[in-house]
Amino acid sequence: MNKILLVEDDDHLGLILRDQLELNGYEVQLLRLPSKTVENLLKDKFDLVIMDKLLSGIDGTDICADIRNTVPISTTPILMMSGWDGAEKICIAAGATNFIAKPFDVNSFLRHIESTLNKAKDFQD
Template identity: 40%
Template sequence: MEENSKILVVDDDSGIGEMLKTLLEFYGYEVIVTEKPLETQDLILQHNIDIVLLDMLISGVNGTDVCAEIRENPETQDTPVLMMSALHDAGPKCKEAGANDFIAKPFEMEDLIKKINGILGK
């Protein structure tokens, strides 16, 4: 059996983070949740993360900046990033920052799983 993909969820809403963790684990993923966007790169490296699910607006930090920093670091630049936001015009901004894909909140779990599997090539 193949090893489960590891997803890092970066969202300052602990309710959303925990809900995503529970649902993604149901689909067989290994999930780590953080409310601290500045820890994102360290967590990617510590846990050998396969994909980052990154909220665009996180308590005083812009997720697009976090995404751009992931892309600028040679150790993390190839880690796929799926950004999410409830802002209607967020998609293009997230892609400009280097996100592999974008999903608008609120989203259906099936749509999220399709996007994750698509990015991971499953």
């Protein structure tokens, strides 16, 4: 079972995404304090980080860059999401493994998760 760190400060969206992921066989830790992302990744092993570009008080791309610059978590796969035009290029440039545009449906979300996990496996092999 893949373990996901879901970084989402929107209470409603965080619960919806967590529930959908758990229903589809993922183990999920929902983190509401984006500033604690690196700390959580250093404390526990996660197979994937999912986070929005826009978070309370911080840009998700800054967290993404921090992850990429922190050994031993620098290779952790990251799926970023945003509804902003042009956000995909910015998120990928910051080090995101993959990107999904909002709004999205559950099936598309799940496909992006699997694609991100597979990209990370291919990179590590």
